[in-house]
Amino acid sequence: MEEYSLRSQVFQTIRDDILKGKYEENDELREATLGKELGVSRTPVREALRQLELEGLVNIIPNKGAYVTGISDKDVHDIYMIRSMLEGLCVRWATEHITQEQLEELDEIILLSEYHMDKGHSDQLTELDGRFHQILYEASQSRILDHVLSDFHKYVQLARRTSVKTEERAIKSIGEHNEILNAIKAKDAEKAGNLATIHIMHVMENLHIEEK
Template identity: 60%
Template sequence: MPSPGGKVPEGRMRGKGKIMEKKDLKQEVTDKYSLRGRVFHRIREDILNGKYEDHEELKEVAIGEELGVSRTPVREALRQLELEGLVQIIPNKGAYVVGISASDVRDIYMIRSRLEGLCARWACENITKEQLEELEEIVYLADFHEKKGHFDQLAELDNRFHTILYESCNSKMLEHLLKDYHQYVWLIRQKTLTGSRGKDSNNEHRSIMEAIRDKDPDRAEEIANRHMHSAYDNMVKNGLLEMFN
């Protein structure tokens, strides 16, 4: 309540100032980590999409100018990418792209096979009606585009199917892990959906979707696990791992 004369008591002004100060600090911290996160994901995506060659130097100034940021968030992002094994920082020289090897791809698919199986199992319990309907629609559209030879659209639908599947398990931790591994091999996956693999992959998606719809966790897990093994075997068969050597 205002004091006589209409002035707000000094104590309350100080209290309000402290609250505002805390809010400003919180916003500043949020903005900082949000910026670093955006820079990190952009550089990471560029590495995985083949924008940079293996052993190519990642210049902080050039990347900062391209992204419209200072060198600080770029430097922080490069350090984080070094922890992921995608970048090597050599003192007094710079940061260089390491990329991923054929052995890394094999490991990623074997790990994904287990995680996707678990994801499909949990989705049987947690998937929403809307998510299930979207999986059904994706399978239908993918069948159409595969017959037409629209491989770009097929790759986009493949990506969307897995995104919805990951979200439907209702586990933020598992969803985060799977999306990370999924992104690692995005470039090569776009090349694997040509020919008969596109049809086979969508048939496997249909089987996963049907098992989830039937609420059969054992079947869903087995099919999702096998789906990853089939994708990897197809890469080996077509010599696509050579691009990672």
């Protein structure tokens, strides 16, 4: 169990570093260097790199090494398309199971978002946006859906670099969150789910994605 936990930690650390942009596309990931940085042997690093290759984040070339693949524009587009449908399902389920405490936290997030919007605090807005969706994932009471959508959220962190961070879009995003929350409060699962799907589609439209 301890060995599995170590492999999992090494995998998660390298994966997060790739998604956060620590490594550029085509950067070589050396087993010895990573092992030294993480304080582990080369074996768990090698296994983590193989797992990352299965996820498409790393390309292992025999007798050469492992290189960062990164996330293409098509990957980002596909993730948002899938996410839009899953978010709709998530919010439908969340409408049925959400607690009063979660509703109150969502209300607070919207109020804080409006405050930071007025102050021009983009980093806080990004953090609050992520928390808004995370509460809905948890409220769905589906471990699988929570895991998949949380994973997608990490994958699109890189895409945020190309997002058009305009005041107009920020205002619309907060408004869309408020509409979703109002539908949830009204126990209208169908409407809430449709609004969530449309919201993610609007986010995708706000990205500079080049056609491949």
